[in-house]
Amino acid sequence: MSVSSELLVAGFNDAVHDGQQVFRALLTAMSEPGKLQQPNLIAEGPGALNANSWQVALALLDADTPVWLSERLAADAAISSNLRFHCQSPQVDSPQHAAFALCDASDVPDITLLNMGSAEQPDRSTTLIVQVPAISNEPHWTLTGPGIATERQLRIGGLSSTFVEQLIASRQRFPMGIDCIFCSADTLVAVPRSTQIDINMGGR
Amino acid sequence: MSAANQTTLTASQLARQHWLGVLAKVPAEQLQQQWAALDLTPDYQLIRPPEIGLTMVRARVGGSGQPFNMAEMTITRCAIRLTSGTLGVSYVAGRDKRKALTVALADALLQEDTDQQLQQQLVVPLEASLQAAADARAADASQTKVDFFTLVRGEDE
Numbered sequence: 001m002s003v004s005s006e007l008l009v010a011g012f013n014d015a016v017h018d019g020q021q022v023f024r025a026l027l028t029a030m031s032e033p034g035k036l037q038q039p040n041l042i043a044e045g046p047g048a049l050n051a052n053s054w055q056v057a058l059a060l061l062d063a064d065t066p067v068w069l070s071e072r073l074a075a076d077a078a079i080s081s082n083l084r085f086h087c088q089s090p091q092v093d094s095p096q097h098a099a100f101a102l103c104d105a106s107d108v109p110d111i112t113l114l115n116m117g118s119a120e121q122p123d124r125s126t127t128l129i130v131q132v133p134a135i136s137n138e139p140h141w142t143l144t145g146p147g148i149a150t151e152r153q154l155r156i157g158g159l160s161s162t163f164v165e166q167l168i169a170s171r172q173r174f175p176m177g178i179d180c181i182f183c184s185a186d187t188l189v190a191v192p193r194s195t196q197i198d199i200n201m202g203g204r
Numbered sequence: 205m206s207a208a209n210q211t212t213l214t215a216s217q218l219a220r221q222h223w224l225g226v227l228a229k230v231p232a233e234q235l236q237q238q239w240a241a242l243d244l245t246p247d248y249q250l251i252r253p254p255e256i257g258l259t260m261v262r263a264r265v266g267g268s269g270q271p272f273n274m275a276e277m278t279i280t281r282c283a284i285r286l287t288s289g290t291l292g293v294s295y296v297a298g299r300d301k302r303k304a305l306t307v308a309l310a311d312a313l314l315q316e317d318t319d320q321q322l323q324q325q326l327v328v329p330l331e332a333s334l335q336a337a338a339d340a341r342a343a344d345a346s347q348t349k350v351d352f353f354t355l356v357r358g359e360d361e
Contacts, residue, residue: 005291005293006289006291008251008283008285008291009251010249010250010251010252010285011251011252011253013250013253014253015253015255085252085283086252
């Protein structure tokens with residue numbers, strides 16, 4: 001597949017420093033699950049991808065990270081062209097072979113199809129980046145686990161119940177599992193595999 | 205690039221290949237002078253700010269042998285978009301970010317240059333000076349040219 005030049009959008013203005021700031025925010029998000037981060041370093045994303053997901057992709061993806069796009073995102077030529085141009089990431093057809101999977105909340109993959117790593121090398125797993133409509137600290141999920149002193153509240157909009165069930169069920173396979181990064185228009189939050197999720201029925 | 209690949213290019217691609225080649229090869233100082241004289245200040249957005257990197261230069265022995273990795277060279281590349289939407293790209297040898305940006309801008313403007321005006325003002329004179337420099341060098345070298353020949357020694361008779 002080729003790059004369509006008319007669909008290209010801008011990358012980071014300052015690739016090194018902007019990339020570092022987004023990476024720093026992601027590091028904080030991963031080490032303190034449920035803590036909201038807002039590193040807004042970029043104005044617009046390509047096609048259906050919002051600016052926040054785009055900056056995460058710019059910071060994390062490169063020629064050594066095979067990326068899998070969900071069906072809806074893969075159909076958007078702007079997204080695949082820009083990923084090719086700015087990140088040089090190989091795009092794979094099967095999420096099993098991807099280091100990163102990029103999807104929209106309306107279009108999440110079956111988690112069991114993603115690469116969970118192996119018992120010897122759990123770090124080889126796929127990291128899932130999900131673009132969602134809304135993220136807040138309203139009580140809906142109660143998160144506990146490493147990086148959280150007591151507990152933290154998190155509400156992520158737009159996720160299907162099947163996906164959430166699969167995500168919770170995947171905790172049984174620790175240390176194998178999937179680390180998730182959720183990106184709304186301006187906020188990102190991470191839920192790594194070590195975080196336990198309890199759904200508050202009362203909080204709905 | 206092999207001859208088979210070139211035949212698939214359209215006329216406009218060949219023209220673009222030509223001016224990008226000229227602009228990349230011309231000395232930076234000369235390019236900036238010529239560019240400044242035109243006094244163009246297009247509005248643009250940086251798609252890929254000028255960045256410096258390495259690329260592997262591959263070569264073939266005698267132009268037809270097996271390709272091998274000859275050396276790495278430093279290049280600077282850049283991509284910009286004019287407000288009209290035209291994308292300009294550049295790949296130039298060396299670490300001159302300003303040259304990369306100028307070439308990218310010139311590339312975008314040359315694509316919009318339907319009346320060949322910019323082509324005449326920028327590419328043609330620069331190409332002429334490149335050619336003049338190449339000719340001067342060739343003339344210089346030809347002064348010390350040695351013709352090798354062998355006298356008939358009569359051994360074959």
